Every structure is written in C-alpha cells, then in structure tokens.
Amino acid sequence: MGNVTDKPVKQAEKKRRQVAALPWRGSGADLQILLVSSRETKRWVIPKGWPMKERSDPAAAAQEAFEEAGLDGVIAEQPLGEYEYLKRLKSGAARKVKVDVYALEVTGEHATWPEKGQRTLQWMSPVEAALGVQEPELRDLIVGFAGVELPTEERPAPARAPTPVKVAWNRLRRRVTALWGRARR
Template identity: 50%
Template sequence: MLVTSRRTHRWVLPKGNRMKGLPPHAAAAQEAFEEAGIEGAACPAALGSYRYRKLLRTGASLLVDVDVFPLAVTGLLEEWPERAERERRWFPLREAAKAVDEVDLGQLIRSFRGSELASLDKRTAFLERLRGLKDGLRMFHWFQALLPQKGQFFELFEAHGQTLLAASGALTRLLQGGEGMGQHMREINEREEEADAITREVKRSVRRIFLTPFDRSAITGLISSMDDAIDEMQQTARATALFEVSAFEPEMRDMGAIIADSARLLGEALPLLRNIHANAARLHELTGRLVRLEGQADDIHAAGLKKAFKAHGAANPMGFIVARELFSHLERVVDRFEDVANEIDGLVIDHS
C-alpha cells in the first residue's frame, strides 16, 4: 500500500514522526490509519530502514532515517483522517518498488518477497480440493499416479504453509477484538483441520514412497513442527472462547503481529526448499529472522506478564491467570515457528 505525499504527490509509504508514549511500530500503525485508512497489527520487529532527504516548510533539506514495519491488515476504511489529502493504492511489489523515488526503499520493498501471495491462487485450488474430501486424504491417490516415485512433498509443505498464513491472519484479526471474533475462531479451527489433513498425508507418503527428497525424519520433523504452530493458534482461540475474552492487551496484539510476520517468512521459505543448494543463502536469512522474531516475542511476553500481574495482582488473580494462559499459547506459537526455522536450517546444512 502506497499513498501520495501531500505537497509533491509522489508515491510514499504511510509514515510519520515518532509519537510520545508509543513504541515505533505502534506509531507506524497509527500513521497507516491516519494516512491510508488501514487497520491492523504492526509487527514490533522492523523490516529494515532507509534514508531520504526531506524538504521542510522552512526551506531546509534534512536527512531523515525511516524504520519500516510490516503490518497485517485487518481492515480497510472508506473514510479516514487524511482521505481528502492523499491517494492510496495497492501495488504489486515490483511496481511499488519502481513507484517510489528512494532507491533504498525500493530495495526494501523488493526484499519483502511475495511468493506466498504469488502462489496463493495456485494453492487455493489445492486447498479447495482438500476441503471437499472425506475420511482423511484418500483423494491424494492421484498424486501417486502423477509422480509415484517421489510423491508431492513440496506441494504439501507449501499447502500447509498457506494454512499457517491464513490462520495467522485470522488470529491477528481475533486479537483485535470487537465484532466477528466467533468467525475468526471458526476460521482458525477450519484451517487447523486442513493442516491436520495435510500432515497426515505427508506422514503416509513418507511410509509409502520409495524415493524422498530429504531424509524421512527431516520430512516428518518439518511438517510436525509446522503443525504444532497451527495447533497452538487453535489453543489460543479455544482459550479465548473458554474464558470469554473480548479485549486483548497491546502486548498480545504485538505477539499476534509477530506470528503473522513469521508465517509470511515461512511462506517464502518453503518454495525455496525445491532447490536448497541455489537458495541456501536466502533460506539462512529467512530462518535467522524467524529466530530473531522469537527472541523479541520472548521479551514482549515477559513485559506483558509483568504488566498483567501489576494490573490484577491479589485483587483479581483470575484475571492474571487468564492473561497468563493467553500469553503462554501465543509464546508457544512463536516457539514452534523457531522450531520450523531450526528444521529448515538442518536441511540447508545437510543439502547445500
């Protein structure tokens, strides 16, 4: 999403100055709301930064450093504070990189890979077939007719990655609270069922297929760690329903944004497994970021628990117990993404 600047009408990212009392990612989300009418959850970990020279009203031209944060969009408003002052537009990544003037920003946009989006239509057909099948995944027999000697492990990995991406989006919307929470919980449950079906087929294929692309234990380790991540998303939704939670702490929403960004990174990494040798460097970058996101989530988890304890204390121990339960599930989701990163790192070491 790019917007036009107010004076020169060039294409820019929604952005602004840091705001007193708000962490940088929250200030970025506020600017996205004011300038582009976007609602969503901003990941606390910056994608990167760029520098540009800004012409001030005084006539001075000063260098400005800009940190860029990924934001999982949960709503697009028809009316917003600066609607009359700017144009907004969704761009494909390549076109957005060309539309901005700043070279470093263009590079940053290009690095925000869209492989999970580019493959979404292709994977959607796969998942639609998945939903209509009964008794597990007996329908995958036709896979064997197509390529019986190798199976369809890469397709299954990538399809599971799409369920993680969709479930993380539903979880992000759930953590915003408000209307539609029941629908978001239902979607998470449905996505988890799809993921279970894919996981079962991978494990059946490991037993049936003579020639596999990786060691059999590596295949089951990767798909199991992915499935554990979506299982914990489902547990978060179940705890929300059990305790009838309708509002969430900012730290919980921040962890949800980290989960959404982790799913995005995994969505890019999985197709690269088809040629590990050629993609080893990029895979290492992606898994490194997943590990760093887990470290940041740990810090947010600790800060959120401390805040909840101070807020509830002895006066409302049940309130603290509920908060701790939700924080624990969210932390375990991010931990499972780190497990996936470690599984991929192991494949890179073995095969690159």
C-alpha cells in the same frame, strides 16, 4: 576543558528518525503493497511520521497507516529495515531523515480517516510498488520483503525530488493564487 566528543551537535547536523508502515495484503502471486502519495510532492511513499511519546515505534507506524490511509492491521514488532530520504521543511530547507519500516498486514480499511482526500492510495504488485517509490533503499526493502527481483533494465533512476527553491516557489505560487481568488470575490 572538554574534548572534541563533548562538543554539542548542531540541530541541523542531527539525522532525524521517523517510523513507517509497509502495508501489505495477500500472499504469493497475490501479494499487494499499498503506496500513498505525499502531500507536497505527490510522489509515491509509504505511511510514515514522527515517533510518538505515548506509543511504541511499531504502534506509531500503525497509527500513521490509519491517519494517512485508513488502515487497520497487525504490525510487526521489529523493523524490516530502514531507508533515508530528504525531508522538505516548511522553510524550503531539506533535512536527511532515517525511517524505520515495519510491515503491516492489513486486516481492514476504513471508509473515512483523518487525511482522506489529501492523498491518493494505490494497491500495487510488489514490482510496481518497488518501481513506484523514489528512494533506492525503500525500493530494496519492498523487493526483499516480497521476495521478488527487479531486472536491471527495469530499475530506472529515481525521479529527482524538487529542489528547496522549487518547493518554495510552488508554495508561494499557491498562496498568491489563493489571495488573488479572495481579492476578486
């Protein structure tokens, strides 16, 4: 008979882990951080994705920066830190995901990349980038990395992420609109 610690953990209870790159260029007052828009909610995020079997976590984070933003650079071997967010699944459900963040000093930008046209890219000052992201822990990582401070009055509450119902409704609306357009041809 096994004890309580032998009980298998349900998949939904596990926290998933992703890797991310924090792209930066310049130094001092000229330091800039690149944010990308997420594909579903269009909010500002950093390039991130699932770990890759054939790559180390830092290399996987650098690969995500290339795929999502067309960036080349020098990736740190150790993470700056981590943050959590709610990942919206295709089913509309949400799952908590922890993200290890690696600094990426950008040395080049490609004219084309796999997700070009699917996301908006924006170089920002560290303060703009920190205020642009939704997750408080990511905001703190950006502030800590850049060595800047945000006055309390400039730390607005993050915009609420869409609920699973809202995500499912928007997905359904897009599908119906696409089908309606095909039917009218």
